[in-house]
Amino acid sequence: MFDSTLLRSFVTVAQEGSFTRAATRLHLTQSAVSAHLRRLEEQAGAALVERTTRSLALTPEGEVLLGYARAILALNRDARARLQRPAGEGPVRIGLSDDFAHPRVMERLHAFGLRHPGVDVSLTVGIPGTLIHALDRGELDFVMAGRCHGERPGRSLWREALVWAAAPWQAINLGLPLPLAVFPEPCPYRDAALAALAHAGVDFRVTVVCPGSAGVHAAVQAGLGVAPMPKSRVDGSLAIVGEAAGLPALPEVEFALFGAASPAALVDELCEAARRDLG
Template sequence: MFDATLLRSFQVVAQEASFTRAAERLHLTQSAVSGHVRRLEEQVGKPLLARSTRSVALTVEGEVLLGYARAILRLNEDARIRLAGTAPSTHVRIGASDDFMSSWLPEVLQQFRSARPGLSLEIRIANTGVLTQAMDRGELDLVVGSRCHGERTGQLLWREPLVWAYARGRLPEAQAPLPLALFPEPCPYRDAALAALAAAGRPWHIAVVSPSVGSLKTAAAAGFAVSPLNRSLVTASLQPLADDAGLPPLPEVEFVVLSRRHDGSREIAEIEAEIVRAARLF
């Protein structure tokens, strides 16, 4: 039988991909956490983590055990609460941009919530700039969104190019001010696009402002306006304008998860880790 203390240390190391950060979360020394994982590996008879000087990753056996560890620890907690005669009650406030909530994130959050009786999630959908401001005011616990510069802390999910999206097979008028379809302020895509156009001396005017990705894509696909969007949002009706369109290059987009982890909430840390894990599968 696996000891719950060892499983807990192993789970946190897997979530953090770091013995140092895991030790900080568990309020243990790094050597104690390493010892817990080593004892588990001795019991299993195989390595659970692939260690290098810069990273920690799960082995195949580690992936298997992590699933059991989560279930065992959850059952332990449920039993403790049931026998104590109390009901868990945790409310976590999450901000997410429209592109996340229109794809895989709702399913991840639903699976997380359904596995934890008493946990309630409140989701606010807006652009990342609005959400990070709300988190700074203490209104949100966690934000899943994008940025064009790494000026904030947080866990990187992935990167991809920011492009000028427009109707497939068409080009905007070269001499006219460029019509733009933008998210409302504050928005990293908007800021990056306007800064690039200003540096290039290209005239522009705002034709559409919407918090909806779908509205911006529709406006661009109709040839009504050009929209700065991340490359994965460019669908069959759109094209990323090439250099010969006379538009300046745009920076990469970073997709990140940001949280108020200084609050010490286990649920916030676990949701963050689950989002990071799910993002790697997409």
């Protein structure tokens, strides 16, 4: 096993290209750094540095050990940092459905990270069904997403209508299969829309599948399909169509937080931002 103190001196010598400069950087004497290199060479069983009066270069064995030395020291730093973290700090893996990918929510995440540098926030944006499956597999700590049905426990944030969105100029002709623009499976909006159409006996065909709301919005705006969409996401470039066009009613969407929430302060901030800026 290589001594990390010896490895640190070796890496510093390699970086500085000089025993003198390495000693200054490490706050050691030059003789101490030279002694560290000799001991490390004994442990390695090979010469690591070629010394001349004017230059210093690594041997082939030294080049090999340098990569390992840097990795070992990095792992040591990481282990020490994780073990010395105050309670409540550490990695937090968040799943946000596309509906929550709003600038204000992102700003809250950034601001929280600046105030709590010991909390490593990682963010995954996706569709609700995929995020919930990742939560169940232990890949996420909590998820903020919408649902139309389900018994999964969650912290309810708000509810709103799920509506049919179409291009303002688009005529709905139920004598033909209704073109749909939807998210990929599994998606609660897609499931609710297909179930409602099937129950009402309305023929349909999926014409556009997009993994994000921007793609679905663009497809609807272009008239490529009608989409099930939370009412608040229907802007002035789209129109809400429904019973007058012969389309069945859709269920409400409940936006909620699912999973073990930690740290609580971050969850409270995100929920507050979501309610104020999205709900």
